[in-house]
Amino acid sequence: MASHQPDRGQRGLPGGKPKYSAFAIAKKAMNYHQDWQRAWRDAAPKDEYDVVIIGGGGHGLATAYYLAAVHGMANIAVIEKGWLGGGNTGRNTTIIRSNYLWDESAAIYEHALKLWEGMTQDLNYNVMFSQRGVLTIAHSEHELREMSRRVHAIRLNGIDSEILGPAEIKKFVPTINIDQSIRYPVMGGFLQKRGGTARHDAVAWGYARAADDLGVDIIQNCEVTALRRERSKITGIETTRGFIKTPRVGCVVAGHSSVIAAMADIRLPLASRPLQALVSEPIKPILDTVIMSNAVHMYISQSDKGEMVLGAGVDKYNSYAQRGSFPVPEHMLAAAVELFPVLSRLRMLRHWGGIVDTCPDASPIISKTDVEGLYFNCGWGTGGFKATPGSGHVFADLIANDRPNKIAAPYDLNRFRTGLLIDEHGAAGVAH
Amino acid sequence: MLIINCPHCGPREESEFACGGEAHIARPLAENSISDAEFADYLFLRDNPKGLFLERWRHSAGCRRWFNIARDTVSHEIIEVYPMGALPRKKDALATHAASWRRDTAAEKAAERAAQKAQKPAQKPAQKPARQKAAAKKAPGKRGGK
Numbered sequence: 001m002a003s004h005q006p007d008r009g010q011r012g013l014p015g016g017k018p019k020y021s022a023f024a025i026a027k028k029a030m031n032y033h034q035d036w037q038r039a040w041r042d043a044a045p046k047d048e049y050d051v052v053i054i055g056g057g058g059h060g061l062a063t064a065y066y067l068a069a070v071h072g073m074a075n076i077a078v079i080e081k082g083w084l085g086g087g088n089t090g091r092n093t094t095i096i097r098s099n100y101l102w103d104e105s106a107a108i109y110e111h112a113l114k115l116w117e118g119m120t121q122d123l124n125y126n127v128m129f130s131q132r133g134v135l136t137i138a139h140s141e142h143e144l145r146e147m148s149r150r151v152h153a154i155r156l157n158g159i160d161s162e163i164l165g166p167a168e169i170k171k172f173v174p175t176i177n178i179d180q181s182i183r184y185p186v187m188g189g190f191l192q193k194r195g196g197t198a199r200h201d202a203v204a205w206g207y208a209r210a211a212d213d214l215g216v217d218i219i220q221n222c223e224v225t226a227l228r229r230e231r232s233k234i235t236g237i238e239t240t241r242g243f244i245k246t247p248r249v250g251c252v253v254a255g256h257s258s259v260i261a262a263m264a265d266i267r268l269p270l271a272s273r274p275l276q277a278l279v280s281e282p283i284k285p286i287l288d289t290v291i292m293s294n295a296v297h298m299y300i301s302q303s304d305k306g307e308m309v310l311g312a313g314v315d316k317y318n319s320y321a322q323r324g325s326f327p328v329p330e331h332m333l334a335a336a337v338e339l340f341p342v343l344s345r346l347r348m349l350r351h352w353g354g355i356v357d358t359c360p361d362a363s364p365i366i367s368k369t370d371v372e373g374l375y376f377n378c379g380w381g382t383g384g385f386k387a388t389p390g391s392g393h394v395f396a397d398l399i400a401n402d403r404p405n406k407i408a409a410p411y412d413l414n415r416f417r418t419g420l421l422i423d424e425h426g427a428a429g430v431a432h
Numbered sequence: 433m434l435i436i437n438c439p440h441c442g443p444r445e446e447s448e449f450a451c452g453g454e455a456h457i458a459r460p461l462a463e464n465s466i467s468d469a470e471f472a473d474y475l476f477l478r479d480n481p482k483g484l485f486l487e488r489w490r491h492s493a494g495c496r497r498w499f500n501i502a503r504d505t506v507s508h509e510i511i512e513v514y515p516m517g518a519l520p521r522k523k524d525a526l527a528t529h530a531a532s533w534r535r536d537t538a539a540e541k542a543a544e545r546a547a548q549k550a551q552k553p554a555q556k557p558a559q560k561p562a563r564q565k566a567a568a569k570k571a572p573g574k575r576g577g578k
Contacts, residue, residue: 258480267533269476271453272505317451320482320506325433327447360476417472 014069015213019124039205040212045219048245049077051399052237054224054260055252056080057089058200059377059384061207061218062392063250063399065123068214070393071400076216077246079239081223085204088254088384091322091354093277093299093311095290096386097134097195099154099161104410104422105363106157111407112390113194119389125206127198128304132289134195135164135172137339139184139295151190164189175286175342182338184296197290197301203388227263227374234264234373248373250399255320255355257378264371268378269416270357273314274324275382276332278351282306286342296335308343310336314358314382324353356381363422366395366404367413375399376413437513440495452488454478455500456529464542474539482506484528486520502528 012018018037028036051067053060056078067073080086096116098109120127138144147163154161166178166186178186208218219241226238227249236245251260255272282305292299297313312332315324329351337344359365359379364387366377377395380387394408404412415421434446460466460474479485485505490498502512502525512522520526534540 256482259482267473267477268480269478270480271478272480272482317487317503318453318480318485318505319508321508325446327433416476417469419468 013124013210013213015215017209017213020126039209040218043077043217043219045077045079045222045239045241045244046217048075049217050075050246051248051250052076052244052246053078053250053252054237055087055254056084056204056208056218056220057087057252057254058085058203058207058388059254059380059391059395060250060252061085061204061211062388063252063377063395064216064218064392065207065211065214066393066396067400068211068216071396073400074215076211077219077244078211078216079219079222079224079237079244081221081240083220084208084218085201088275088354088356089200089204089388091275091277091352092200092385093301093309094197094200094385095134095195095292095299095301095311095383096129096198097192097290098159098386099134099136099150099190099192099195100424101150101153102422102424103157105424106154106159107407108364108390108394108411109387110157110159111393112387115389115393116198117194119198119203119206123206123210125202125209127202127206129196129198130304131194131196132301133172133191133193134290134292135169135189135191137169137189137291137293137295138187139293140187143295144188147188147190160192160194162191162193164191173287173289173291175340176291177339177341184293184335184338186339195290197303199304200385203385207392224260224263227260227371229264229371232371234371248375248399250375250377250395252377252395254378254380254384255357257357257376261376264369264374266369266371266374266376268357268365268376268413269360270365270379271318272320272355273317273358274319274321274353275311275314275356276324276328276351276353277309277311278329278348279303279307279309280343280346281349283308283346287340291339293335293339296339298332298335298339300336300340307349308346314356315353320355322353322355356384358382360416361421362424364391364411365413366391366398366408366411368398368402368404369413434508434510436489436491436501436510438491438494438497439499439513439515440497441491444491444494448491448493450490450492452490452498455486455488456532457534458537458540458543460539461542461546464538466538470538473534473537479532479534481528484511484524486525486528488516 053064064076064078098113100109138147151161170178222239222241228236234249261268287302290301299311301309312328357378358381365379397405435443437443489501498516500514502520503510512520514520
């Protein structure tokens with residue numbers, strides 16, 4: 001974990017903010033909860049920063065937090081064109097796991113999972129990280145064999161993973177339909193017990209509060225309009241709230257990465273696609289784990305409020321519209337009802353889309369660029385949420401030291417030229 | 433849901449179609465020696481504009497033929513459907529085609545040179561009456577393809 005660990009004995013956060021605790025809640029209750037402090041300042045942009053992070057989602061805020069907490073930098077800004085955590089951070093289905101095939105992926109996703117395990121304490125913010133397990137289902141003999149090969153590879157990397165048969169799955173998830181007569185029957189599955197879910201908004205708010213406490217300026221409603229360069233070196237950024245001088249810019253804008261890259265004449269191998277999700281009306285607890293299926297394009301979990309949270313694969317064409325087309329959720333709901341007949345009369349409450357930046361090898365890009373001082377963290381595609389702390393941690397390291405660490409090095413942009421791709425389509429093609 | 437006007441079958445729902453991504457990408461030819469970086473550009477780099485985008489679609493659950501579409505990636509509006517091998521006619525779409533960085537790539541230029549070479553020998557014999565008939569026979573087939 002980070003060199004910075006909060007001192008459990010201290011009364012406030014390192015930067016002086018009062019701590020959240022059960023005692024604080026009881027104390028504030030005396031005053032009808034009227035004097036809670038703001039979680040973060042609504043900062044106005046200063047003229048100059050040492051580092052500017054573009055993108056106020058989970059990854060961007062985590063990057064700013066680790067820059068301040070681990071690398072001791074003080075003069076940092078996070079700029080966000082909309083509101084904090086209003087992009088993909090607030091639009092995902094909050095699934096966290098680290099059971100990826102390749103060593104490079106195992107390294108970064110496991111790094112993230114270990115940070116998740118301590119995040120609530122580290123940030124003094126309850127991110128409601130719940131290790132309820134993630135079960136991926138196989139629907140054919142071939143898929144099951146491929147899955148067991150993957151499970152062994154994952155275990156060789158020291159990551160927990162186990163194969164379950166249909167009867168064991170039924171025991172683990174009583175609501176599932178394991179009838180072998182359905183179109184895509186449950187043939188088996190693999191489970192990562194340390195996987196689970198977290199409260200996505202809390203992740204953005206927790207990082208924002210902790211970063212703000214260390215002096216990071218979080219500037220909302222501020223869109224980048226141009227990157228200013230001198231002899232292939234970043235000198236600042238033009239925004240809708242004026243020019244900001246800075247020698248280093250970290251770009252963490254997911255679906256809009258190609259747009260920002262184009263401002264610096266950089267081309268990225270990304271396609272921006274809508275990824276849709278929806279939630280049902282809240283019901284009593286029926287599902288205490290996460291179920292995923294790559295074959296029928298569906299994943300499902302139940303939130304603490306009782307809503308069933310469902311997601312599908314990406315739409316088939318490029319879009320920046322933050323809405324998808326209806327055939328995708330229709331297909332996903334058909335699969336959900338077949339696997340969980342109990343859902344058939346459930347009404348859906350909300351449905352939305354986020355724009356994800358998909359990479360040709362389904363792995364992210366964490367990289368320096370030809371422009372000195374300009375760094376990109378993008379290409380997380382359909383599965384960025386689970387990586388939030390790990391991504392921020394290694395990206396902060398890249399920006400602070402101007403060289404990638406061991407975990408980030410394989411994710412260099414250059415891999416598309418050398419051919420050293422990290423092909424995670426098997427683990428990540430649909431539900432990531 | 434997009435309603436796509438297939439040039440062969442008429443307006444159909446998007447679920448009948450498959451999207452083939454960016455249109456007008458020239459494949460590097462055997463005779464042009466390009467670097468690894470340039471080949472990576474051909475293989476992996478795709479335009480990802482916020483706005484007008486020229487892309488290939490296939491009517492996969494219909495006539496199974498390919499064609500091009502000029503579509504806005506923000507409004508999803510389809511401004512033009514045009515045949516494979518042709519350029520769009522709408523001014524905006526044509527400007528998008530001309531402005532793409534891909535027009536300057538080695539593969540694109542080699543493909544252009546190859547096309548010019550292929551045209552020249554065909555033009556000379558075309559002046560002879562016997563060959564002219566053969567050329568005339570071919571022409572309607574080509575138009576039919578559009």
